[in-house]
Amino acid sequence: MRDDSAQKPSADRPYEVGYCKPPIATRFGQRQPPKRRSGGTEQPLPDIAAILDHPIAVKVNGRNGRLHPHEAALHGLFGRVVKGEIRAIKQFLKECDRAGLLAAQTAAFDCVVHLPNDIPWELACYILQHAGLPPWDPLLVASYLAEYKADLERLERVEPGNKRSPDDHGR
Template sequence: MAKKSDKGSGYGKPPQHTRFEPGQSGNPRGRPKGSLNFTTDLKTVLLAPVAVNDGGRSRRVTTQKAALLRLREKALKGDVRALDRFLSLAMAMSVGSAEETATSLPPEDQAILEAYRRDVLADADATTASQRDEEDAT
């Protein structure tokens, strides 16, 4: 039988003597404050400047841009793998920009396109229905 003094314990309420004190962590050796995750480290590395020799002149660009310039250079020299990777990146960019363009239409233009799409689908449904009727008649 539970005592009246233990009334505050139960499911989701551990006994008072086992609870963490205010300010005490449940994971004292956990991830230190201020430590960076992989995404933050990657962004930092990609934005770090490096010196690149471009056309006989030295200039400083980000690591990301330097990697793209190197990939372009290899692709132009005939490296098939580099060319394939470079073209796939270019295709991904063109698909992304096409999607942005398609979704950035004004509401009036979107309404016109939606009405046209409904008309085309209705015509297609009517044509399919008439073809079925002709097949059923024969």
């Protein structure tokens, strides 16, 4: 059996702190949290948007220069793309898509469009841009033609020397 009198301090014999004898207050992990010192005023949070808006010093192709942080990040990302990192390639494609670089381009081709003879050239081009290739709905053409004639009348009032008539096809 163990002698418990060696473990517990008595009134006539004080507890001695030493090797394998920690202080009683902290002996079983019951420790008070450390006292916090008041550091005065708190530091203001940095303005991240302002930091990211200023150019940073970089070295590109052996020359020192300044780049926008986003552009510098894209240079680094492209370097990883060239090395063949799959994750970098995916991220680069996302950035290109976000910038609109991957949008399908409309093919430029030469073609002949037969326009109705009773529509002025400028009006036919306008309808072509907004409604697509003919044949057009007669109500659509009539509404555009009425608006076109009203515009010509307004121009005649502003510029009296303009002798353009709605029947002149501009050809």
